Amino acid sequence: MKRNKIALAAVGLLAAGVIALAGCSGGSGNNSGGGATGKTDAAAIITANGSEPQNPLIPTNTNEVGGGKILDSIFAGLVYYDAKGKPVNDMAESIKTDDPQHLTVKIKQGQKFTDGTEVKADNFIKAWNYGALASNKQLSSYFFEDIEGYNADADSPLTGLKKIDDYSFTIALNKPASDFALRLGYSAFYPLPDSAFTDMKKFGEAPIGNGPYKIGGKGWQHNVSIDLVKNDDYQGSRKVQNGGLTIVFYATQEAAYADLQGNKLDVLDAMPSTALPTFQKTLGDRAVNQPAAVFQSFTIGQFLPHFSGEEGKLRREAISMAFDRAQITKKIFFGTRTAAEDFTSPVISGWSSDIPGNEVLKYDPKKAKELWAEADKISPWSGTFQIAYNSDGGHKEWVDAVTNAIKNNLGIDASGAPYPTFAQIRTEVTNRTIKTAARSGWQADYPGMYNFLGPLYATGAGSNDGDYTSADFDKAISDGIGNPDQKAQLEDFKKAQEILFKDLPAIPLWYSNVTGGFGTSVQNVTFGWNSVPLYYQITKAAK
The missing domain is CATH 3.10.105.10 (Dipeptide-binding Protein; Domain 3)
Known part of the structure; x- marks a missing residue:
């Protein structure tokens, strides 16, 4: 059946009860063949294609793929999704749901932003409140509508967020939402450091995150690229196997594919339509075509x-x-x-x-x-x-x-x-x-x-x-x-x-x-359930 080409890896909703995420580990998905062999370079920079973000890199104001790729690499939420879409604890030690309307979150201690400050309950509560306030006009404010106190037309605080102590808080919803715990890996729910609230626009140009990568190198060169480097302070499960990630903003997919074929680009996740008849034959086991x-x-x-x-x-x-x-x-x-x-x-x-x-x-x-x-x-x-x-x-x-x-x-x-x-x-x-x-x-x-x-x-x-x-x-x-x-x-x-x-x-x-491919110098390339490569897993051959 034609639909079976896509329906190979079904993922489901989480029901109410105890969401026992603490013991989960990230799945590697289907590791690709081909690519480099032999000794790898832990400091090597991986290059990938992308697009210029629509807005400054503020988690609650990003709802497009170009910015989303970057945010998911430099921030860590309560959970992340593995290659198959399974939620895995990141900043959260546990997320418990007594019913579809009430959740209790406990955060791991010792997790830090790249400015050295610790990730605490307040960093989630303040970030979510910022995203929900009407005057801030955040594109992802809709994601907070189920939390008590949300008002799309007013600057109402989210009264459903209550701090228990520095490392735990509760979430009360204004109506049952049985998949709310599953949503918490989305970028709108990322925490923000205290420094973000001093000048949010400035922060969005060079965000301070808490994820596996951080802004480095030449930073964000608008309409050109953004340089990310490994964040050694990150303690979550997305262990970075390379030195960094440079996302290049290509004007056309044809240009990106040409660079991939010339080994000037390591990973491509959007194949130009002109290459669709031939890319699998051209790249062999370095081609990707999966649901x-x-x-x-x-x-x-x-x-x-x-x-x-x-x-x-x-x-x-x-x-x-x-x-x-x-x-x-x-x-x-x-x-x-x-x-x-x-x-x-x-x-x-x-x-x-x-x-x-x-x-x-x-x-x-x-x-x-x-x-x-x-x-x-x-x-x-x-x-x-x-x-x-x-x-x-x-x-x-x-x-x-x-x-x-x-x-x-x-x-x-x-x-x-x-x-x-x-x-x-x-x-x-x-x-x-x-x-x-x-x-x-x-x-x-x-x-x-x-x-x-x-x-x-x-x-x-x-x-x-x-x-x-x-x-x-x-x-x-x-x-x-x-x-x-x-x-x-x-x-x-x-x-x-x-x-x-x-x-x-x-x-x-x-x-x-997702149709794409990868170069001859990289290995361990996995494309996730949502079509985005798991950049942190990619290794590169030593020169």
């Missing part, structure tokens, strides 16, 4: 002309049925994508291909034309339909294919709208100055189904790019996340997706494998 918790879509904002109300619903449905996902995944992506059948990912436990309403994802140009004509009766179409995309992300080919199909099948002008960088397009989307539809998608923050639904489509959610709102959807996901019975929870999430298929706040495209 990942990545969902791709494009979003047509509710605020755009012709896309609100009943007219907007009809036009979204018509557009969704006007192009052939299966053909695009075959002709352009050469089997490294699978046509979407829902709004989540087959890698996540509870995924289903039988959501009522998902027939809107089937290619049906005749039906698409009929729906478009119905919308024209409400308000005649005018203008050009465009999908904005970032040129540095390898999206041109599929955007051209989708818009050409829309143009041919709906009889309207349609085209791509390229932006030079991911940061530029995200800024316009965030500020709602975008005038077109825009590519979107989701690389999971934590391995739970709610993460693909709540943060993207709940009313007011931080990554709700199209300003979608539905009281019925909000209730369905709220009911689901509040239910400790996993079977009943998944039924609620199924109901939530039925609503999404009626409203189409985003147009599902396909599930992505």
